[in-house]
Amino acid sequence: MIKVRNLTKNYGGHLAVKGISFDIKPGKIYGLLGPNGAGKSTTMNILTGCLAATSGEVTVDGHDIFEEPLEAKRHIGYLPEQPPVYGEMTPREYLMFVAEAKGVPFEKSLRHVKEVMQLTQIYDVRDRLIRNLSKGYRQRVGIAQAMIGEPDVIILDEPTVGLDPAQIIEIRNLIRKLGRIKTVIISSHILAEISAVCDHVIIISKGNIVANETLENLEARAGGNGLTLKIKGDKKRAEKLISAVSGVESAEYSENDGIVNASITYSADVREALFNAFADAKMPILEMHTDESTLEDIFLQLAYGTDERDASLIAEVTEEEDDYPEEKKPAKKKEKEEDDYKPLFGSSDDEEDDE
Amino acid sequence: MIAIFKREFKSYFINVSGYVFLAAIWLFSGIFATALNFIGRYASYEYALSNLMIVLLLIIPILTMRSMSEDRRNKTDMLLYSLPVSSAQVVIGKYFAMLAVWAVACLGMGVTPIIIGMYGAVNFASAYSALLGFFLLGAALIAVCTFVSSLTENQLIAAIGGIVTSLALYLLGSLVGLIPASALASFACFAVLAIALAVIVYFLTKSYVIAAIVAVVTLVPTVAIYFINSELYASAFPKMLEYLALFDRYYTFLGGIFDVGAVVYYISFAVFFIFLTVQSFDKRRWS
Numbered sequence: 001m002i003k004v005r006n007l008t009k010n011y012g013g014h015l016a017v018k019g020i021s022f023d024i025k026p027g028k029i030y031g032l033l034g035p036n037g038a039g040k041s042t043t044m045n046i047l048t049g050c051l052a053a054t055s056g057e058v059t060v061d062g063h064d065i066f067e068e069p070l071e072a073k074r075h076i077g078y079l080p081e082q083p084p085v086y087g088e089m090t091p092r093e094y095l096m097f098v099a100e101a102k103g104v105p106f107e108k109s110l111r112h113v114k115e116v117m118q119l120t121q122i123y124d125v126r127d128r129l130i131r132n133l134s135k136g137y138r139q140r141v142g143i144a145q146a147m148i149g150e151p152d153v154i155i156l157d158e159p160t161v162g163l164d165p166a167q168i169i170e171i172r173n174l175i176r177k178l179g180r181i182k183t184v185i186i187s188s189h190i191l192a193e194i195s196a197v198c199d200h201v202i203i204i205s206k207g208n209i210v211a212n213e214t215l216e217n218l219e220a221r222a223g224g225n226g227l228t229l230k231i232k233g234d235k236k237r238a239e240k241l242i243s244a245v246s247g248v249e250s251a252e253y254s255e256n257d258g259i260v261n262a263s264i265t266y267s268a269d270v271r272e273a274l275f276n277a278f279a280d281a282k283m284p285i286l287e288m289h290t291d292e293s294t295l296e297d298i299f300l301q302l303a304y305g306t307d308e309r310d311a312s313l314i315a316e317v318t319e320e321e322d323d324y325p326e327e328k329k330p331a332k333k334k335e336k337e338e339d340d341y342k343p344l345f346g347s348s349d350d351e352e353d354d355e
Numbered sequence: 356m357i358a359i360f361k362r363e364f365k366s367y368f369i370n371v372s373g374y375v376f377l378a379a380i381w382l383f384s385g386i387f388a389t390a391l392n393f394i395g396r397y398a399s400y401e402y403a404l405s406n407l408m409i410v411l412l413l414i415i416p417i418l419t420m421r422s423m424s425e426d427r428r429n430k431t432d433m434l435l436y437s438l439p440v441s442s443a444q445v446v447i448g449k450y451f452a453m454l455a456v457w458a459v460a461c462l463g464m465g466v467t468p469i470i471i472g473m474y475g476a477v478n479f480a481s482a483y484s485a486l487l488g489f490f491l492l493g494a495a496l497i498a499v500c501t502f503v504s505s506l507t508e509n510q511l512i513a514a515i516g517g518i519v520t521s522l523a524l525y526l527l528g529s530l531v532g533l534i535p536a537s538a539l540a541s542f543a544c545f546a547v548l549a550i551a552l553a554v555i556v557y558f559l560t561k562s563y564v565i566a567a568i569v570a571v572v573t574l575v576p577t578v579a580i581y582f583i584n585s586e587l588y589a590s591a592f593p594k595m596l597e598y599l600a601l602f603d604r605y606y607t608f609l610g611g612i613f614d615v616g617a618v619v620y621y622i623s624f625a626v627f628f629i630f631l632t633v634q635s636f637d638k639r640r641w642s
Binding site for chain 1 (some may be wrong): 357358359361362366369370429430431432433434436437438439440441561640641
């Protein structure tokens with residue numbers, strides 16, 4: 001569907017994208033993941049013909065975006081980082097304008113615009129000025145704009161930036177819905193975002209692709225089914241008991257005030273066996289939990305070349321480098337309201353609410 | 356292109372700018388017509404139009420200031436870049452929208468000769484050919500100011516830049532007399548112009564090679580022609596400036612002459628600046 005070959009973008013001496021290549025196949029949701037300034041937006045702008053590449057080749061359905069831009073653009077719907085909406089228009093007027101500009105015949109566009117508005121749930125606000133809509137609605141108008149003209153691929157650049165948690169869930173559901181009928185590419189600097197909706201992840205770091213895999217593969221690569229235990233008692237006895245359980249691959253121990261900390265990697269689920277073994281030995285397990293942050297570890301490793309220990313540090317740095325430093329809301333609020341949403345970089349996805 | 360034209364045209368009447376523009380031009384047209392035609396009792400609307408020229412250079416920039424710069428500021432230019440529409444179509448759509456607003460203004464002004472005609476003998480052919488000339492003058496000025504608007508994302512700078520440019524074009528005719536007409540002076544002016552062009556090209560492209568090529572291509576013939584036949588340069592520079600004096604061309608219309616040469620001149624002036632605007636709009640794709 002989309003073929004990218006050796007794409008390079010040079011901003012007056014600064015290489016934003018360094019010769020990347022990838023393929024987008026139909027019917028999947030792709031996630032472009034990377035820290036701020038990794039080249040995600042640049043790549044997306046080039047894919048959609050908004051930006052010229054320094055070198056390289058992009059073809060959309062066989063049409064080169066630089067040679068036959070009009071043909072290629074017909075197959076793409078694009079939502080840039082800031083929804084490109086006209087405040088003085090209503091969503092309906094705006095979408096009718098986009099439909100006409102994309103060459104949808106008028107009779108067809110009336111129905112098409114209505115369908116898109118219903119799908120993106122902006123039908124109720126169709127006659128209000130976009131200027132007066134909340135950020136979440138404006139974002140949805142932007143997504144609706146990308147869907148007009150029934151393009152094969154929909155490209156969304158950071159579609160959930162600056163939205164509140166409830167809106168984030170809604171937009172994600174919308175993206176999942178879109179993914180069933182179209183090819184979707186979204187970008188984000190938040191791993192949870194990508195892992196929540198995407199089938200396939202492309203991780204970009206400093207203008208290079210460092211991973212291009214399905215989510216399952218990446219999870220498998222993250223591997224390490226890990227378990228952390230806190231046991232009251234003697235270290236040697238604990239070692240003996242753990243190594244006796246089948247399925248345990250390796251374990252590391254440390255002792256502190258009569259409490260043993262054990263980090264275990266296992267091949268099969270060993271939690272029950274461990275529980276029974278320690279119960280029989282009358283050694284109470286104070287704490288047992290699986291290590292769930294493995295996907296984040298691999299992302300951090302790939303994207304920054306560091307491991308989890310520095311994650312907090314990185315979070316601070318990226319926050320400072322954020323484009324919208326003015327308004328920072330506490331990240332707590334978000335964690336609380338959505339169970340599967342874990343902001344990796346704290347509040348760095350907060351955006352200044354412009355005008 | 357039609358979609359963009361319609362959207363832009365409507366936006367002038369959703370925002371106040373279209374109304375402000377029409378109100379201003381009609382107000383001044385009315386004032387001059389009242390003063391000269393009704394109180395002064397001249398049965399020709401051309402007098403009012405000749406006074407309106409100075410108003411034109413103040414209000415055309417109000418019409419054009421947001422044309423290109425607002426999209427840049429609101430990031431709606433990203434939409435225009437991603438639509439299956441070429442840059443030329445975008446710019447032409449926007450230009451025709453402004454032209455349509457300007458046409459509405461001129462149509463409104465077209466009522467005045469009829470009113471004057473109710474009280475005296477009016478040469479309608481002369482009055483309406485002057486009005487057509489006025490429309491074309493405005494059309495050329497809109498193209499120039501649109502180009503100025505495409506250079507900035509700040510509407511205020513676009514407006515001031517537009518006014519300054521229009522004023523320069525307005526005064527150009529009078530300034531020409533100050534420039535010495537000798538061949539050497541003209542040669543020097545052209546040489547300076549060629550170097551300035553190369554410098555501008557350098558700042559636009561940030562490439563020494565392209566700037567050097569431009570400098571060589573423009574300077575070598577300039578120098579060569581001077582040494583082969585310096586007579587060619589005699590008063591050449593003032594003549595060129597005279598050619599650029601947009602407003603001076605309009606006086607023939609006021610004299611009751613429908614000057615086809617001036618019509619072609621205004622249209623080519625507009626086309627040239629629309630072309631520059633398309634380049635300026637497209638250039639942002641590259642940076």
